[in-house]
Amino acid sequence: MRKDYENWSPLSVAETACLFTSIPVSWGIAGGWALDLHIGKQIRDHADIDIVTAQQDLPALYSHLSQDWLLYKAAGGKLEIWREGDSLEAINNIWASRNPEAPFRFQILVVEFEGGEWLYKRNKEIKSRNIMLNNKQGIPYLRPEIQLLYKGGSSQLRQKDSWDFQTVFPFLTAAEKDWLAAALIKQFPDGHPWVDFI
Template sequence: MSPLDDEAWEAWSPHELGQRLREATLPWYVAGGWALDIWHGKQTREHEDLEFVVIRNDADHFRAILHELEFFTVKDGTTEYLPPAANLPSDVWQLWGGDMRHGCWRVDMMMEPGTPDLWIYKRDRAIQMARSDAVRVSETGIPYLAPINVMLFKAKHCRKKDQIDFNFLRPRLSLEEKEQLTTWLNELHPGHEWIKKLPIS
């Protein structure tokens, strides 16, 4: 099966995904810009996709629940079909879910290390915290990644939309959150422009 065009996104909203995953028994959460908007309680900008994250060993559980989609592996710029009965390749950490009937992508399923109780930053596994601290739940029951954890991911590339997200959330961060994000940035991205914009006193 051939993949859809990379730009053929008509992503579900977090609510639409949450409805489909309401029977899920394993951890998952919304990530990226949508996670920030769940935290803000409103949509602050357009989102081209919908990223959600599962523990790597749980991927088949979510593939089975989202059986209306066809999944494709995404690695090094290449997208390849992954049949429902096929095992997840050991070097793949990202799947796109395609709604082939409507000709569009619906979700970007990211995978991470860790356990149901422990969140591990996949780009540097020395950064770990209780999953209950890393993942919050909205009033409508949607799990989402905490804002400073989202920004840790966004700091690496710091695209225009990442800067917009940072500017919008910075005034709402607590002192403790600013301190933690500053610590992470100093460790992984010393000299990052956001550090001087996070006064912690």
């Protein structure tokens, strides 16, 4: 079992797009890079690169990626090799490297859909039918209000997440700001610092 969690040499956005465009699954850039793609420039350094995909696409994803990549299921602070035939229900986070010693190159975050709607796992009353946008180069990325919900809805609000929120907020439309505020209120009925700012 690998424990070198900081051993990262992430693919670039262009390299990631080239790899995933060749795979017949729904996908998009997530994390801090998604926010960068939304505003059209990089706003800070990133230690990794995240891709979001739907749970129903996991079989096709495994079929294509396992030929060239070693895939790890990340759960409970542990990394275990994803083997063909493993239950897909428990797979929410996947890390990829070329071999057991090579650095990790990308991370896949698995999201759930029901009836064509994305479900927010921390509060399944929060849903959306359209979670992706495309930049000018056609690279899909997670909508900024949804990415910020993932950041703001975490059990621990990190400094970089607050930085991302403050930086990206002026680039959100009124509808995106309203959606984010409503989602945060639904998840945190007793209050959230970002709601007061919005």
